[in-house]
Structure formats: structure tokens, C-alpha cells
Amino acid sequence: MFNIPALTWTLTAVLLLGGSYNLLQAVRARHLTDRINNTLHALMNALMAAMLWNLGPSTILAQITILAGAALWFTLQAVARPQFKLLCAGSQGRLTCAYHALTMAAAATMIALMTTHTTTTTATPTGATAIPAHHHAMAAAHTATPHTTTPGTATLAGPGNTPALLLTLIFAAAAATFLTLLLRRRTTTTTHHTRKHSTRTEHALEALGATTMALMFATMTA
Template sequence: MFNIPAITWTLTAALLLGGSYHALQAARSRQHTDRVNNILHALMNILMAAMLWNLAPTTMLAQIAVLAAAALWFTIQAVARPEFKTLCTTAQGQLKCAYHALTMAGAALMIAMMSQGTTPAPGTTPAQTMTMPMPATHHTMTATPHSPATPPLDHSPALAILPATFFTAAAVIFLILLLRARRQKTTHHPKTTPPPHTRTNHGLEALGATTMALMFATMS
């Protein structure tokens, strides 16, 4: 799928849209926790978009470390005690933070899986490594007469199928929430109508989950 420019550009646009929204929300946030959360979401979207184009492959370990730390941060929020008012204390908030922790962990896993095909094996040169299919790149299997090409490490397809299924289910759930919010809006009941930013969040969450599901599906 990464070899199809139209799909790659569509996924990139979706990721940059989500990243831009979270960056804007971070600038508007008054609470430090909300600002940090939005910054982490914006950073994750940017890193995922960069991965689509195989940008900055030498910083993959740093990217994985940042996303893993972000997953830990959202996990801490999800299990926080009610006394910490600025963290996720309600049942809905804890569920949301738990999902975001899984999203960050999924992004870290995806980058780790992609790096298996772009990192040269010990004793080989970059030209001897078969690269993953990326835009504007080609499969390379060049070897010197005295050094055979070393294939990338294999990963189990099941490792990608599981998160692909999870994010597909998440996309469906967020889409249902979005449709329900829109229906509540048409009833014109102020007490039951969710605020506009809630509908926007549901829409972006559905878009983000769909993007993650598609990217994992190409790796299965």
C-alpha cells in the first residue's frame, strides 16, 4: 500500500490534520496536563507521517523511546487516584487515557516493526539491506561478490493483525459516537447536545484509528 502515492498522501494528510488540530489545542490549553497531552498527540501524528516517507530513519530509537514514554504517561493518568484532579479521574476520562496509551504504544510498535527493514545488519552496508516499501524508494538487494545480501528481520504477521483489528474496532466505536452526537444535535435539546469540540474529537479519533488500522494492515 505504501507504494501507491494516492494512499500515502491521503494517510499523510490525515495524520497532519490530526497533528495540526492537537497543536492548536495545545496552544489554547490553559491546563498544563491538557497542553502536554495535546503536544504528545501532535508529536505522534508527525512521527507517523514521517515514517510513511521514511524520514529521519537514524532517529528511530529516539522516536520509539518518546512514544513509549508517552504511553507510560497516559497509563499513569488512566490509573490516577481521584485526588489528582488534573489527571483522568472520571471513568470516561480513564478509559480515554487508556486508549491513548494504547495508541502511543501502537505507534511505537509500528515504528519498531518498520525499522526492521531499514536498519542494516551488523557487518553490512546500507546498500546490502532490503528496504521496506516506501514512497520514492525502491527495493534494494545489492550485494558485493564476497558478501551476500542480508534480508531484514522477519516479524510475525499476527503482531500487526492484532493492533489492526483493535484500531478498526476503535474507529467503528468513534464513528458511532460521532453519529450519535450528530443525532443529538438535530434534536435541539440543549441538555443532551454534546459541545462542538466533542464531535470534533470523535471525528478525529475515528480518522486517527482508521489510519492506524490501515497502516498496520499493510504490515500483516
């Protein structure tokens, strides 16, 4: 996705780290709902990592369907009645589920936007050869000269994409919010030390995830 391989590798590591944590939480979860939620997060991170390396172009529709379904699932949890104790409970829980629904929907939107702006071929100077343009290598589809992309070096070119700009700002704000929550100091008792550590880990990963999403959407606004 980026012209800087080091950045692509860094974001890939962040996504895989977050996915691994979610997968571990899914294994440890006692309730089915928690297992499903964490599994969906792990899957989303894997799909975003694959996107960075232009993998799975033949499964675009399946990716969008899965992420859209996940967004709907978290939305249903966010608006569920209080009687359903296994779903999001309390205002904080509902807000968390609403944010996760937004994240899933944004991931699906990212794939859809890149697919929409893809051209099918790029002509060579002689006009003798047609080169298929991959849905993630959008820069190649908008250049007049031949351009060969390699995994991790493709560039997205979004022509003033308003949804991408809006989502960039949203996830940048989310990253700042989670970073604030992470750095905020609270006085807690020893009994709550384990839970506090877990919450701080989640906030750190959420901040990294939001930053990654903001960067990926930012490349579509240039």
C-alpha cells in the same frame, strides 16, 4: 509506505490535520496537563506522517523512546487516584487515557517492528554492490532483484506479523466505535452546543486517526 502515492498523500493529510488540531488545542489549553497531552498527540501524528515518507531514519531510537514515554504518561493518568483532578477523571476519562496510551504504544511498536524485520543489505545480480535497506522499505529487503524505493512508494512486507494483525483489528474496531459515537444523535440544549461540536470534532479526528493506524498496521501483515 504504500505503492499508491495518492493513499500516502491522503493519510499524510489526515495525520497533519489531526496534529494541527492537537497543536491548536495545546495552545488554547488552560491546564498544563492538557497542554502536554495535546502536544504529545501532535508529536505522534508528526512522527507517523514522517514514517509514511521514510523520514528520520537516524532518529529511530529517539522516536521509540518518546512514544514509549508518552504511552507511560497516559497510562499513569489512566490509573491515577481520583484525588488528582488534573489527570483523567471518571470512567470515561480513564478509558480515553487508556486508549491514548495504547495509541502511543502502538506507534512505538510499529517503528520497532519495522526495525526488527529490516535486513542490512540487498544484493544485486552481480553481487558487486550492497544496497542498504531502509527500515521502512521492507519490501526491498525481501526481493531477489534490485528494487529502488522513492518517498511515499515503499512497501511494507510483514511475514504474518501477529502483533501487527492484532493491532490492525484493534484500531479497526476503535475506528468503528468512534464513527458510531460521531453519528449517534443526541438531543442537547443550546448551552451545550459548543461542547457538543468540540466532541464531535474529536470523535471525527479519532476515527480518522484509528483508521490510519489500522491501514498502516495492515500493510505489515501481508
